[in-house]
């Protein structure tokens with residue numbers, strides 16, 4: 615490199631860094647003003663099982679990291695790995711869920727100046743105005759419902775407001791995208807009742823991980839909008855776990871949400887070190903171009919496989935806003951992406967629940 619080109623390199627690098635600093639300032643201001651939520655993490659287990667090697671300081675989600683990243687709230691899911699499908703297993707998985715949620719509630723209660731739990735849409739603004747990190751409970755895997763419809767009210771009473779109906783295997787609610795056979799060809803007869811009961815109680819039906827047939831059955835049967843809490847775009851990365859354009863259009867034409875996941879494996883075939891925030895934002899832009907800014911958000915899947923280069927934990931959330939600003943997103947759309955869309959859907963789910971119950 616000659617002196618002149620070296621100088622040019624240094625100058626352009628400086629301009630880039632200056633531009634970055636300006637964008638970061640704008641992003642930080644936005645995060646102070648707007649409401650932001652990540653609709654999926656699996657962090658709870660790291661707190662309830664602190665001896666795990668990936669717990670403690672390695673946890674991707676902590677309240678102080680949320681503050682640093684400018685993230686107000688998250689759906690904290692109790693993840694249920696699937697075991698046998700019999701009554702004994704269902705009893706013990708329900709007992710496990712109760713224990714996990716109770717433990718995390720005490721953890722939050724011991725830090726009541728730092729964090730709070732949201733049980734309804736109106737709780738978010740109250741906690742944000744007090745500067746608290748906000749927890750809303752979710753359940754990942756309808757396996758936890760077993761075959762007892764009354765478990766849904768038990769889960770609701772614990773604070774669970776969204777349920778991912780399946781994980782990687784079919785269960786008694788419906789079929790998964792990753793199982794090798796179609797057992798029910800969508801929702802099971804019990805699964806239809808589950809969707810109805812979730813509508814009645816005011817819980818969000820989450821179709822991440824479900825098979826296409828299950829997804830369409832939910833859409834057809836649910837009176838309220840549904841959500842894919844952590845799913846990326848199949849047109850960019852072709853795996854069964856990601857959503858096709860048809861699925862994205864179907865979910866959103868009924869008012870629902872596509873919350874893009876951040877794990878490298880669901881974003882790109884590129885080597886690990888090349889999968890960064892820009893690759894993630896390509897998925898987000900794809901959804902926005904297809905169905906508009908009213909239906910896209912983020913479900914990081916942190917502590918469950920989420921994260922990429924430059925986005926190692928929840929303290930990096932604001933850098934997504936930097937990238938969206940760099941891509942020319944208006945602030946209005948950024949606010950929708952981070953929280954307004956989710957609040958709209960949750961309020962609608964609550965409204966339909968009140969309508970059913972009166």
Ligand SMILES: [Zn+2]
Nearest residue numbers: 754823844918
């Ligand atoms: Zn998942």
